[in-house]
Amino acid sequence: MEADQFRVNGYSEIEREKLNLINLTYKILEQL
Structure with missing residues (x-):
């Protein structure tokens, strides 16, 4: 159980x- x-x-x-x-990569790609 444990x-x-x-x-x-x-x-x-x-x-x-x-x-x-994934979120971090997405934000970086958006800034390009």
């Missing part, structure tokens, strides 16, 4: 980082 919870939390962390990266 291992599953940890895996889910790790996943959401990665997803959040990915979204931040």
Whole structure:
């Protein structure tokens, strides 16, 4: 149970980082 919870939390962390990266790239491209 705890291992599953940890895996889910790790996943959401990665997803959040990915979204931040995509948003950052988008903003940079818009400024060009």
